[in-house]
Amino acid sequence: VGDEAEAVDVVVLGGAGPEFGYAALNRAFGHLQRGARLVAMHRNLYWRTADGLQLDAGAFLAGLEKAARTEAEVTGKPSxxxxxxxxxxxxxxxxxxxxxxxxxxxxxxxxxxxxxxxxxxxxxxxxxxxxxxxxxxxxxxxxxxxxxxxxxxxxxxxxx
Structure with a gap:
């Protein structure tokens, strides 16, 4: 997700790594409010790492969809x-x-x-x-x- 002043047509949500935090999520939300489409790679809620189960992008996707009143186009599983x-x-x-x-x-x-x-x-x-x-x-x-x-x-x- 780029600078908030940029015109963004699509927000793509992939995995939820360490750089995925409140600031990035809120920028994505702003772009969605301004009409950007939401595309997600998957809806997985969690995944297993060396540190055990951790949240994945699907957990955040559900919040973005609800808050921005939109539905993501899912390109991976379970599509x-x-x-x-x-x-x-x-x-x-x-x-x-x-x-x-x-x-x-x-x-x-x-x-x-x-x-x-x-x-x-x-x-x-x-x-x-x-x-x-x-x-x-x-x-x-x-x-x-x-x-x-x-x-x-x-x-x-x-x-x-």
Missing amino acids: PAFFEAALARLGAGPDEALMVGDDIESDVLAAQRAGLTGVLVRTGKYLPETHRSASGRPDHVIDSFADLPVLLGASAQQEL
Whole structure:
């Protein structure tokens, strides 16, 4: 986000690193009030770092949307366009792909809504309470990414 006097057409919200603070958030809010569009890379509320779970940009995005009375155009997960673009790049259909993720809403259930098989992995930012209160159920749940070959082998056997 540039100087407040600049004419800004779009505010892009990516990750929430250490430089992301009140001043930057308030500048973005000012640009939104003056008519700038809001584009977000994702809606993730938190992520896991070496220091544990920390807030991510989605937590701030919700506040900006509410305060500026606007809705962000989300270009990454959980946007259906994100999954469609990935499938197009891979040359695969949704029935040929699966999404493995540690975020049940933005990774797994969003992929399932796009027609992919959703696999929740109990690592990274996985929290049992988030799993229990989710808006849906994953197709599969594994304890580790290392368990994926067994899951894929079982799926291949079922197709035979």
